[in-house]
Amino acid sequence: MSKIHNFSAGPCILPPEVLLEASEAVKSWGSNGLSLIEMSHRSKPFVAVMEETRALTKELLGLPDRFDILYLQGGASLAFLTAAYNLLPEGGSAAYSDTGTWANKSIKEAKHLGNIDVVASAKESGYTGIPATPKVNDTHSYFHYTSNNTIYGTQYKGVPTEAGVPLVADMSSDIMSKKFDASPFSLIYAGAQKNMGPAGTVMYAFDKDALGKTGRSIPSYLDLGVHLSKDSMFNTPPVFPIFTTLLTLRWLKNLGGVEAIESINDQKAALIYNEIDRNSLFTGHADIDSRSTMNATFKLLDERHKDAFNEAWASAGISGINGHRSIGGYRASMYNALPLESVKVLVDVMNELERTR
Amino acid sequence: MSKIHNFSAGPCILPPEVLLEASEAVKSWGSNGLSLIEMSHRSKPFVAVMEETRALTKELLGLPDRFDILYLQGGASLAFLTAAYNLLPEGGSAAYSDTGTWANKSIKEAKHLGNIDVVASAKESGYTGIPATPKVNDTHSYFHYTSNNTIYGTQYKGVPTEAGVPLVADMSSDIMSKKFDASPFSLIYAGAQKNMGPAGTVMYAFDKDALGKTGRSIPSYLDLGVHLSKDSMFNTPPVFPIFTTLLTLRWLKNLGGVEAIESINDQKAALIYNEIDRNSLFTGHADIDSRSTMNATFKLLDERHKDAFNEAWASAGISGINGHRSIGGYRASMYNALPLESVKVLVDVMNELERTR
Incomplete structure (x- = not known):
C-alpha cells in the first residue's frame, strides 16, 4: 500500500509509533499478559497511566502550579455545560465570543445556566475572521472563546487578555500546537481527538482556586471538584483513549x-498558505490575519478544475481534504502528527495542477 | 506465560478474538490502510460500525420495535442524571430502589431534578439481598432499580413489574447476560465495560415514545432526543470503545x-455457589435468593487460611478476585467472556485448600 497523507479534520492522524504501541497494548500489556482493556482501572499500572497523563499534560502546556488536569468523557460538547456549571454563579453573567459553529454551541449550553452576553462576533462576515476582543465588564465572570475554528480555518493568534476578566477557552483543535501563557485562564478544555490522541476523552485544565464559587448544587459528573477529589477516577475512565493520549504526549x-x-506547524502552515496565495487556481477562505495553522481552508476559483484536482490529490495518496459541508471547498487539517512531507505533497499537486491547465 | 483466569470486576475479561481484532484495527483498518482511530467518525466505514452496533444491540436484547439505541459517553454516572432529565417531569416524582452504592448514586443525581422516593431498600440488612418491590403510586413517573450489584453480589432475579409503573434500570453489570422482557421499560442503560466491551461508552436503550414529556429545557448532551436525532453522533463518538463493543456483540x-x-452463565454460577456452600472453609456474602450470576461474593470463615488461599489462587493463574474494599473477602466476577474453565480452576483451588487444611 502506498503512503497515505491523512489530512482528516478529526479524529485525525496520530504518530505511527503511537498506533503500534497502542495496538500492542490491546493485545497484551504489562507483566501478566492481560490486555490493557481487560484490567481494572484501579490497578496500579493503570493508575500510573492516569497520573503520568495528567502530569505530562501540565508539563507540556507549561501550566502554573495552581492548575490541575482531568481527563473525562463527553467531549467539548459536555464541557460547554460543565464550564458554565463550575464558573458561572447562580444568576451571574459571562461574556462569549462567537466565531462559528462550535462557539455557538458553547453559548447555547451556557445559556441554560445564566446570562450570556455575546461581546464579540464574526457572524456578519460569515465567520471568515476572528473578531476583536473588547474590554469586558467585570460583572462577567469570564470571557469564553474558541481558540481555533476548524470549519472556517480561523484561529486566535494570541491570548485575548484585552477582555480583562478570567478567560475560558475551548482549545479542542489547537491545544498542544503552540505555546501560550495560561496564567489568565480559569479553565481550558479540549477534546483529545486532534493533537492529543483518539476520540473518547476530553481534557480539562483549570485553576483550582476558581472552583466552588458559584453557589450552585452541581450534579456530580458535571462538578470538576468532584472529579478532582477522585484524581480523575470518579467513575471508570475511558481506558484506551487515555492510554493512547499518554503515548501521544510522550511522543x-x-x-x-x-x-x-x-x-x-508554522513551517507547514507557511508552505500551504504560500501556495494558496501564489497559485492562480486557488483562493483562501479565511481572512489572512486570522488564518489557522491547524486547518487551511481554500477553494478553486474555477470549479471546472474540480475533477482534475480531486483526481490528482487522490492519486497522490492524500485523504481527508474535502471542506466541511457547510462551506465546501477544501480543508487541509495539519495537526501535530501530520508530517511536513504530506503538506509538500499537497503543494506539489496544487502546483502541478496549475502548470498543466 | 501461563494462562490467566481473569475474574476482574470491570473493566474485565473480553474474548481473545475480540482483543486480537481490535488490536489489528488500531494498526490498520479498512481499504486505505489507515488506523481505525485516525479517520473521521463521519466516514462511511465508521458510520456503518455505529449503525451495526445499535442494530445488533437491539437484536440481541430482543427489544420491542419502539425502542432505540444510543452509545454515548459519561458512563452510568452521567446516565443517573440523564435518566431523570429525560423522564422526570419538572416538579414530578420517581420511585427508586436502594440496593447499594451504585443505586445510591443514581438516587443522589436524580434528586437534582425532582422528588425521589426510595420505596424499596436493602440498607438495613447491609445490602446482602434484593428488597421486595412494592406497588408504586402512579404519581411516580417510573421505578428505577440497579439490576445487579457488583460490590455485594446481589441481583434482581426477574423484572420487577410489581411496581406497576414504567421501569428504568441501570443494567451495567448484567446486560446481555440473560434474557428479559424489555416491554415494561422506558429506559435501560449500561456502561459497556462488563459484558459489552471496553470502558468508554454507555448504552442507552429506550422507548422513543417516553421522551419529550418532561416540560424541561434539557442541555443538549443530556437530551436523549438530541442524540437520537443525530443517530448517536451528536458529537464525536468514542470510536475505539464502540468498535470494540461491536466486536464483542458479534462474538x-x-x-x-x-x-x-x-x-x-448459569453453569458458571452453579459451579461456584455449589462450592461456596459445600466447602467448610468458605461462606457466601449475599442472601441465597439474591445471589448474582455475575459476581459471586464470599469469604473465608477462618482468616488463618488467608495466606494459603491467596497463594494458591495466584499460583493457579487467577487474578482479580479480591473483594471490593467496602466489604472485603473475595469476589469472583464471571462476566460473559469468562470461560467455564476459569471457574473450574477456582473451584479446584477452593476444594484443594479444604482437602489440605
Missing part, C-alpha cells in the same frame, strides 16, 4: 515538546 | 446470543 515530549512542534 | 451473536450465554 510530543520526545520531539522537544510544544515549542518544537510549533516550529514545524 | 455473542456467533455464540448463539443472549440465550446461549445465559445457559453458560
Whole structure:
C-alpha cells in the first residue's frame, strides 16, 4: 500500500509509533499478559497511566502550579455545560465570543445556566475572521472563546487578555500546537481527538482556586471538584483513549515538546498558505490575519478544475481534504502528527495542477 | 506465560478474538490502510460500525420495535442524571430502589431534578439481598432499580413489574447476560465495560415514545432526543470503545446470543455457589435468593487460611478476585467472556485448600 497523507479534520492522524504501541497494548500489556482493556482501572499500572497523563499534560502546556488536569468523557460538547456549571454563579453573567459553529454551541449550553452576553462576533462576515476582543465588564465572570475554528480555518493568534476578566477557552483543535501563557485562564478544555490522541476523552485544565464559587448544587459528573477529589477516577475512565493520549504526549515530549512542534506547524502552515496565495487556481477562505495553522481552508476559483484536482490529490495518496459541508471547498487539517512531507505533497499537486491547465 | 483466569470486576475479561481484532484495527483498518482511530467518525466505514452496533444491540436484547439505541459517553454516572432529565417531569416524582452504592448514586443525581422516593431498600440488612418491590403510586413517573450489584453480589432475579409503573434500570453489570422482557421499560442503560466491551461508552436503550414529556429545557448532551436525532453522533463518538463493543456483540451473536450465554452463565454460577456452600472453609456474602450470576461474593470463615488461599489462587493463574474494599473477602466476577474453565480452576483451588487444611 502506498503512503497515505491523512489530512482528516478529526479524529485525525496520530504518530505511527503511537498506533503500534497502542495496538500492542490491546493485545497484551504489562507483566501478566492481560490486555490493557481487560484490567481494572484501579490497578496500579493503570493508575500510573492516569497520573503520568495528567502530569505530562501540565508539563507540556507549561501550566502554573495552581492548575490541575482531568481527563473525562463527553467531549467539548459536555464541557460547554460543565464550564458554565463550575464558573458561572447562580444568576451571574459571562461574556462569549462567537466565531462559528462550535462557539455557538458553547453559548447555547451556557445559556441554560445564566446570562450570556455575546461581546464579540464574526457572524456578519460569515465567520471568515476572528473578531476583536473588547474590554469586558467585570460583572462577567469570564470571557469564553474558541481558540481555533476548524470549519472556517480561523484561529486566535494570541491570548485575548484585552477582555480583562478570567478567560475560558475551548482549545479542542489547537491545544498542544503552540505555546501560550495560561496564567489568565480559569479553565481550558479540549477534546483529545486532534493533537492529543483518539476520540473518547476530553481534557480539562483549570485553576483550582476558581472552583466552588458559584453557589450552585452541581450534579456530580458535571462538578470538576468532584472529579478532582477522585484524581480523575470518579467513575471508570475511558481506558484506551487515555492510554493512547499518554503515548501521544510522550511522543510530543520526545520531539522537544510544544515549542518544537510549533516550529514545524508554522513551517507547514507557511508552505500551504504560500501556495494558496501564489497559485492562480486557488483562493483562501479565511481572512489572512486570522488564518489557522491547524486547518487551511481554500477553494478553486474555477470549479471546472474540480475533477482534475480531486483526481490528482487522490492519486497522490492524500485523504481527508474535502471542506466541511457547510462551506465546501477544501480543508487541509495539519495537526501535530501530520508530517511536513504530506503538506509538500499537497503543494506539489496544487502546483502541478496549475502548470498543466 | 501461563494462562490467566481473569475474574476482574470491570473493566474485565473480553474474548481473545475480540482483543486480537481490535488490536489489528488500531494498526490498520479498512481499504486505505489507515488506523481505525485516525479517520473521521463521519466516514462511511465508521458510520456503518455505529449503525451495526445499535442494530445488533437491539437484536440481541430482543427489544420491542419502539425502542432505540444510543452509545454515548459519561458512563452510568452521567446516565443517573440523564435518566431523570429525560423522564422526570419538572416538579414530578420517581420511585427508586436502594440496593447499594451504585443505586445510591443514581438516587443522589436524580434528586437534582425532582422528588425521589426510595420505596424499596436493602440498607438495613447491609445490602446482602434484593428488597421486595412494592406497588408504586402512579404519581411516580417510573421505578428505577440497579439490576445487579457488583460490590455485594446481589441481583434482581426477574423484572420487577410489581411496581406497576414504567421501569428504568441501570443494567451495567448484567446486560446481555440473560434474557428479559424489555416491554415494561422506558429506559435501560449500561456502561459497556462488563459484558459489552471496553470502558468508554454507555448504552442507552429506550422507548422513543417516553421522551419529550418532561416540560424541561434539557442541555443538549443530556437530551436523549438530541442524540437520537443525530443517530448517536451528536458529537464525536468514542470510536475505539464502540468498535470494540461491536466486536464483542458479534462474538455473542456467533455464540448463539443472549440465550446461549445465559445457559453458560448459569453453569458458571452453579459451579461456584455449589462450592461456596459445600466447602467448610468458605461462606457466601449475599442472601441465597439474591445471589448474582455475575459476581459471586464470599469469604473465608477462618482468616488463618488467608495466606494459603491467596497463594494458591495466584499460583493457579487467577487474578482479580479480591473483594471490593467496602466489604472485603473475595469476589469472583464471571462476566460473559469468562470461560467455564476459569471457574473450574477456582473451584479446584477452593476444594484443594479444604482437602489440605
